[in-house]
Structure formats: C-alpha cells, structure tokens
Amino acid sequence: MNLDKSYFEDEVRDGFYVPSDIKHAWAAQLEVLKDVDEVCRKHNIQYFAEWGTLLGAVRHHGYIPWDDDMDICMKRQDYNRFLQIAEKEMPEGYQLFNINSDKENDNMLTRIISGRTIRLDKAYLEKYNGFPFSVGLDIFPLDFIAPTKEDDDFQCELIKIVNDVAQFGREVNAMDTEATKEILDIFEEHIQKVEQLCGINIDRNKDIVQQMNVLIDRLSSLYTEEESEYITIMAIWVDNRSYKLPKEYYQKSIRLPFENIDIPVPYAYDSILKKKYGDYMKLVHTWDSHNYPFYIRQVDILKTDAGLELWGYHDTYVDYKNYKKLISDRRNINCIRKQISKNNGVKKVVFMPYKASLWYMMDGLWNEYNKKQDVEVKVVPVPYYYKNYDGNAEEYIDTDSYPDYINITSYKEYDYKEDMPDEIIIQNPYDGNNMAGTVHPDYYAKTLALYTDKLTYIPYFKTDEIDENDMRAYRSMYAYVTMPGVIYADEVIVQSEAMKELYVKKLTDFFGDESKEEWNLKIQGYGYKWLDDIKVVSSxxxxxxxxxxxxxxxxxxxxxxxxxxxxxxxxxxxxxxxxxxxxxxxxxxxxxxxxxxxxxxxxxxxxxxxxxxxxxxxxxxxxxxxxxxxxxxxxxxxxxxxxxxxxxxxxxxxxxxxxxxxxxxxxxxxxxx
Incomplete structure (x- = not known):
C-alpha cells in the first residue's frame, strides 16, 4: 500500500494530537484491512465496519483520532467461511487468534494478526509501513436472535450456564495450589450438567475451559437469518436484551472513504450508530489510557529484551543539566565575539519555520517583531526531510509556498553560526526523535541553542484544551512536550495558561520534581493572543x-x-x-x-x-x-x-x-x- 510520506506525520485531528507512531500503527492496520478485503471480495464474503471503525468511517472518513484499533463484523455464516478460508489464503505470516487457536483466550471474536513477534526485518517493515509490532483487526460475529421469547430466554440462560462453568474452570486453573477434591468434585458436577443440557461430551483430557468457550460460540449461532427478525452480537445480547437491530440493516453495504482506502458499512449506518451511541456526531473522548496504544506492551518488550527505543526523547535530567552548562559556556564565548563586532544596537531575530503550511502559527509573533524599528527580522526556512523505515530520508521543499509578504532567506545563504542572532524562533520540537520526519541536524534545537542568546519555541499546531481526566490526550503529550525543542529552548510559548500547566506537569513527570521550577519559568501561556488574531481568509x-x-x-x-x-x-x-x-x-x-x-x-x-x-x-x-x-x-x-x-x-x-x-x-x- 502506497501512502504519501506526509500521512505519517504527527497531526492534530478534531483538536486531538495524533503522534506519528499512532499514524504508523494506523497504516499497518490499513494493510491488514486491505488483505482481508481482498479475500472477502474474492469469495463474496460480506463484512462491515464495526464499533469505532464504523463511527470513524461515517463521522471522520477515517479513524477516530483517539482510537487505535480497527473493528469489523460479519454475519455468522460469513464469519465461519472466512475463518476457514483465511488460514489458507491470507498472505504469509497472518495468524488467527481466537478461542480455537488459543486456550487462554475467552473473547467471542477473532483477531487476525500479522504475526506474534516483533519484527525488524526489511520485508515486514516494507509491508507494514515501518511498523515493527504485531498488528491486526478484530472480527465480531453477528448472530440472529431466536424468533420467540421462550426460545430466546432458553438460549441466553444456556449460554450463561456454560459461561459460569468456564469461569469456574478459570478460577480453578488460577489457584496457587492444587485444587482440593471437594472443588474438583463441584467442577465435575457442573461439567456433567452442561453435558446433559447440551447433549454433548466434554473431553476431560483436553482443556475444559476452552471446550466451554467453543460451546458458547456454537450456542450463539443456533438460529438462522431466515427464521429471525433481529441481529445482535450475542456476547452483548445475553446480558443486555436491548442490543438488537433489524436484520435488514445488514442486508446491504455501501463503501465509505476510510483514510486512503474505503470500507463497507451497513446501508442503515445512521440508525445503527444512533442505537450504539445516541447523538453520534457529538465528540466523546475515550479517557481511559489502559493498554493505549495497543502496542504499548510490545514497546516495553523491545526496550527490555533488546534495549531498543525506536522513537522519543530519552535523556535524563543530568544529561539535560550538563548540556545546559555547555550552552552557557558557549554563549559566554559568543558574547565576547559580539562585543568585538558592531551591530548598531539592532536586535537580530531569525524565524526558522520548516513547512510553509505551518507558517501561520508564527505569523503573529513575526508581525510583532517586524513592526519594531530596532529589530532586524529574517525568515529562514530550514531543510526538512521525510524519514523512510530503512533510515533513508527524502527532502521536502516548499519554499515557494510561503506568503508573498515574507522576504525569505535561503538557509544556504545564511550562516547562523557566524551571525549568532540574538534570538532564534523555531516551531519543530523533535530534532531527530520523530518517526516520520526531521529537520537537518544542523538545525536541531540542541545545536541552535549554542549560537543564539535566546532560543524560542512556538508549537506549529493548536489542540483543543485538554481535560485533566483525558489520559489519552495527556499520554500523547510525550510526542510533543518531552522533546528537545521544548526542553532546550529558553522560552516556550504555548496556547494558554492551562496548557502551560500541563506542559510543566508532563516535563516534571519525565524529569522529576527537582526540575519543576525550571519548566515553570521557561514556559509561557500567552500564545492565544496571536492565535486569536489569525485571520480567516475568504476562499x-x-x-x-x-x-x-x-x-x-x-x-x-x-x-x-x-x-x-x-x-x-x-x-x-x-x-x-x-x-x-x-x-x-x-x-x-x-x-x-x-x-x-x-x-x-x-x-x-x-x-x-x-x-x-x-x-x-x-x-x-x-x-x-x-x-x-x-x-x-x-x-x-x-x-x-x-x-x-x-x-x-x-x-x-x-x-x-x-x-x-x-x-x-x-x-x-x-x-x-
């Protein structure tokens, strides 16, 4: 799948900051979806976007910004056919993860995954857009509700009984010591009850819990489309008898855009989404960050087992203090050089944007400086590169796209190390610590700070104000707060005082309480005064x-x-x-x-x-x-x-x-x- 390099960049969507590692995870999931889609088309297997993927397709034409997974669903007959075909026809490496493949799994769905290991080989990274972790999507089976209340009550009660036995078995298996004879006898009585009710035999030499889960799956599909009026996800229906939809909603599908591809959705998606979410056009963030993103455990494994950290900033507070000492020493030397040269009392300020489309976030401060008679202002766009998974980079050039009223100076014609401006203002915080792109190392914040009296950082983006309970948004701040542009700047200008407090908290969490006052002094929350002045140009x-x-x-x-x-x-x-x-x-x-x-x-x-x-x-x-x-x-x-x-x-x-x-x-x- 060919994606434009810009797709992988960090991005603010619907006010939420989406880091580049999430974008890479999305791209990998899209590759899985493409392969699933090809098999389904070939064999006329009907599937639909489900849950957040359905909502994302309708409301965003892509992922919900704070979502990190992908869900689809299939009617039971198609679901069973897909499971049989997938093992034979999905591309090499794919595996099914469900109650049949893994006895520890008790989820009544199937996850199709790219593999079960972290892979850094070329073939894997090339296929999955530079994403090294195991990735997949969830497939939910849709089952039909019994045509009469009596049959429905019996089916649900039977499923609950079997599920209780499975739960009892899990508790027995989890005991620290060997189960007593009394407990095992009770367990055996429960097993025999299930055998009598369902007319089956449970093999005592095989995993009992897994057999119970397989039985639940079979009991969920007792009724067919022809004899039923409603469809459901049986794992939900058993405990929530309100979750049902007319089967007609899933008779036809239409394809809606989803990121750079399209995905089938039920034709009655409006009614389905209203049933699931009510006013589904209202943005509701998922605040829980437990196991978010889905690959967080794999990141920890790679760090622990192989000592690899693929992105992010990793210096300690001691590293930071030592480098700040180096900056201070260099500035003292620069001060002597400046005293020798003559600058006629004019302050030199250099703006260093990295993309023309992001200039508007600098424009307010530029206007303020540009009006001052005692300030010489330069705008020097810095060289920017898209990263490839193999370590190579592709230069991005858009110098001709800056507004006509700005006098652009080429970085090839300006030597900041020689000029030593009084202030350099940047908007890229990452240096080399981002998966998607980088400025040239000569323009890393750590380097620029050595050759100016003041390094100022202004974010190139604006997010919605972050609720203190929104842990996903707070977690995502690692991608733009604990970064060299913020850490090594002398002043950081953010959009509000509330955002300043979160920056300080994030940096303090990262470096320790002893660093808090430092961030509190350097970070300023008055960026709103320029954001409020941004003019909306008529189109x-x-x-x-x-x-x-x-x-x-x-x-x-x-x-x-x-x-x-x-x-x-x-x-x-x-x-x-x-x-x-x-x-x-x-x-x-x-x-x-x-x-x-x-x-x-x-x-x-x-x-x-x-x-x-x-x-x-x-x-x-x-x-x-x-x-x-x-x-x-x-x-x-x-x-x-x-x-x-x-x-x-x-x-x-x-x-x-x-x-x-x-x-x-x-x-x-x-x-x-």
Whole structure:
C-alpha cells in the first residue's frame, strides 16, 4: 500500500494530537484491512465496519483520532467461511487468534494478526509501513436472535450456564495450589450438567475451559437469518436484551472513504450508530489510557529484551543539566565575539519555520517583531526531510509556498553560526526523535541553542484544551512536550495558561520534581493572543465566476452560503421520504434566495448506487438533479464548498464534522420534518 510520506506525520485531528507512531500503527492496520478485503471480495464474503471503525468511517472518513484499533463484523455464516478460508489464503505470516487457536483466550471474536513477534526485518517493515509490532483487526460475529421469547430466554440462560462453568474452570486453573477434591468434585458436577443440557461430551483430557468457550460460540449461532427478525452480537445480547437491530440493516453495504482506502458499512449506518451511541456526531473522548496504544506492551518488550527505543526523547535530567552548562559556556564565548563586532544596537531575530503550511502559527509573533524599528527580522526556512523505515530520508521543499509578504532567506545563504542572532524562533520540537520526519541536524534545537542568546519555541499546531481526566490526550503529550525543542529552548510559548500547566506537569513527570521550577519559568501561556488574531481568509475567490455572480448582492456584498449535504444512507434508509425532504428544504432556500444561497452536494456516486437499488429512487434523484442542477456542487468541488460555506445543513457525515471543526454552525436534518 502506497501512502504519501506526509500521512505519517504527527497531526492534530478534531483538536486531538495524533503522534506519528499512532499514524504508523494506523497504516499497518490499513494493510491488514486491505488483505482481508481482498479475500472477502474474492469469495463474496460480506463484512462491515464495526464499533469505532464504523463511527470513524461515517463521522471522520477515517479513524477516530483517539482510537487505535480497527473493528469489523460479519454475519455468522460469513464469519465461519472466512475463518476457514483465511488460514489458507491470507498472505504469509497472518495468524488467527481466537478461542480455537488459543486456550487462554475467552473473547467471542477473532483477531487476525500479522504475526506474534516483533519484527525488524526489511520485508515486514516494507509491508507494514515501518511498523515493527504485531498488528491486526478484530472480527465480531453477528448472530440472529431466536424468533420467540421462550426460545430466546432458553438460549441466553444456556449460554450463561456454560459461561459460569468456564469461569469456574478459570478460577480453578488460577489457584496457587492444587485444587482440593471437594472443588474438583463441584467442577465435575457442573461439567456433567452442561453435558446433559447440551447433549454433548466434554473431553476431560483436553482443556475444559476452552471446550466451554467453543460451546458458547456454537450456542450463539443456533438460529438462522431466515427464521429471525433481529441481529445482535450475542456476547452483548445475553446480558443486555436491548442490543438488537433489524436484520435488514445488514442486508446491504455501501463503501465509505476510510483514510486512503474505503470500507463497507451497513446501508442503515445512521440508525445503527444512533442505537450504539445516541447523538453520534457529538465528540466523546475515550479517557481511559489502559493498554493505549495497543502496542504499548510490545514497546516495553523491545526496550527490555533488546534495549531498543525506536522513537522519543530519552535523556535524563543530568544529561539535560550538563548540556545546559555547555550552552552557557558557549554563549559566554559568543558574547565576547559580539562585543568585538558592531551591530548598531539592532536586535537580530531569525524565524526558522520548516513547512510553509505551518507558517501561520508564527505569523503573529513575526508581525510583532517586524513592526519594531530596532529589530532586524529574517525568515529562514530550514531543510526538512521525510524519514523512510530503512533510515533513508527524502527532502521536502516548499519554499515557494510561503506568503508573498515574507522576504525569505535561503538557509544556504545564511550562516547562523557566524551571525549568532540574538534570538532564534523555531516551531519543530523533535530534532531527530520523530518517526516520520526531521529537520537537518544542523538545525536541531540542541545545536541552535549554542549560537543564539535566546532560543524560542512556538508549537506549529493548536489542540483543543485538554481535560485533566483525558489520559489519552495527556499520554500523547510525550510526542510533543518531552522533546528537545521544548526542553532546550529558553522560552516556550504555548496556547494558554492551562496548557502551560500541563506542559510543566508532563516535563516534571519525565524529569522529576527537582526540575519543576525550571519548566515553570521557561514556559509561557500567552500564545492565544496571536492565535486569536489569525485571520480567516475568504476562499470565495476559488469559486467559478458563475458561483461568484450567484452569491453577490446588488451592493457588492455576498449572501450567506449554506452547504446542504445528502449522504447515501439517506436515500437507502428513508427512500422516497428522503427525496421529499430535499424538495421541502430546497423550497425554503429558494424562498430566501435574496440572502441565502444553497450549495447542494451528494455523497459519492449517488446515481450509480441508486441505479442498482430501486428504479423509483433513481427517478426521484434525477428529478432533484434536473430541478436544482445550478445549485449542485460536484464531489471535486466539495473541499472549496466546505471552506466558503457559512453553515452546514444535512445528514450526519464527515463533511458535517469538518464544518464543525472550522467552527461553523452545523444542523443535522430530520427527514420527517
């Protein structure tokens, strides 16, 4: 799978900081999904995105930013077929992990994994995008609920009885000393009860608990699609009789974008997600960081057994203090050199951005310095490289993309070691400690600090303010706080006082309580004053002349733009009612056309999908298309429509989430109104 190098970079999504190691884990999971998808397509095995992967596909067109795993589901018949075929046809190295393969496992699902060991060989790293750890996805079986309450009660009670016996067996196996005869006799009575109820024989020479788990799995699939009306995940249904969905929801699938590929989702995904999460468009962080990310234990194993740490900053506080002494000594020497040279009382300040797209985070401070008569300001973009898994690097060049009002000086023409500016301002904190990219070693923070009186660091990003209980967000701070740019800077300017407190806490946790005052002095929380001044540049100029004319009022100002977005789910789940809803909504927009313009957009290849579903729906869609043709935005124009719109109206979707991220009003439509 070919992914753009920029995909692996640290990124803020929906206000959450996603580290590059997580991005590499995602990329590895996508490779697993690709291989699973190929087998399923070949053998006509139906599968669907499940849980957070389903929510991510609909709301984000990719991973939920604070999620680290991938889930899919299959109806029981497809699930069983896949397990039989996968062992033979999945690419070399894959293994199944479930109750049949591992007696210690009692989860009623299957995890398909890339292997059971950490691998640093070229072939593995090449396939899994530089990610050395075991990676996989979870497959949940969907079972059908008994057609009558009596049958359902009996099935669930039977599963509970067998599960209780399995739990008793686990407790017996976990005893520090050999179980007494009394306990073993009780266990035997329970086993015999299961044998009588289920009409089976339990082999006493094999693992009892594993046999019980296999039996539970068989009992979960007693009923077929033909005789049932509802579908469920039986492990949930046994204890929560509200978790059921009409089987029709899983009869058809549509494919939605997911990161750089697509993934099948149930056509009734809106109803399914409402059942699972309620208002699923509301962002709810997962605060628990236990076993997050999923490979954290493997990281510890690699460190303990092989002494390898593949990313991150690892110096001690003693290392830091020693290097600060070196910086101080060098600055004393530099001071003597500066006294000899003449600078006419002018302060030299050098901004060193590393990507043009991130300049806006420096722009406020640059403007402040640029207005001062006694300050000479230079902007010197530093060389930046994407890392490959094999240690090679590819230079990224975007010097021509900086704003025209900035006078760029090439790093090839500027020698900071000779110039020794009064202040250097950077925005890349990582030095060489990031998996995805690096600035040239000449521009590492540790090196720059030797040749300036003051090294200032401003983050190139802004996150949402972090709740103190959000342990996943706090854990992710290791990737941008305990880094050389923060540690060796003389001043660190972050977005708020609350964020300053978290930076101080994170650094103190890392280096020890004795270091706390140092971070408290150097980190400042007034970055918000420049963030608040960032101007949102209108993107109307990107529109066609026809759209510009349609938007313009007689006085030269522009009308408000409402992006009206219709998902595929709307037509498939609500049918003709969806078409009627669109007509009603468009009538309202037309009645207010002097002040409002609607940009109507449809998800994906709507016409192609409807042509295979229902002739009436296709006719209804074509009628809408013909009637409102002038207001329809093509898929390749959607990005600009999101930029220019003043508000969003329509179906729950990733487009709605992107508008919400841009702080635009979002209203999810109700088809019945």
């Amino acid at each position: 109307i100029y990107k529109l066609s002349d026809i759209w510009k004319e349609r938007l313009k009022k007689p006085d030269g100002s522009y009308k408000k733009i409402i992006l009206y977005y219709i998902g595929i789910n709307g037509f498939l789940e609500y049918g003709i009612d969806m078409a009627s809803k669109i007509h009603r909504a468009m009538d309202v927009f037309m009645e207010n056309k002097d002040n409002v313009v609607c940009m109507l957009s449809f998800e994906g290849d709507m016409k192609d999908i409807l042509s295979t579903e229902d002739e009436r729906l296709l006719v209804a869609y074509k009628d809408i298309e013909d009637k409102y043709r002038d207001y329809i935005v093509a898929n390749n124009e959607l990005r600009v429509a999101i930029e220019v719109c003043d508000a969003y109206y329509g179906d729950a979707s990733s487009v709605a989430q992107r508008c919400r991220n841009d702080k635009k009003p979002v209203m999810i439509q109700d088809v019945s109104i």
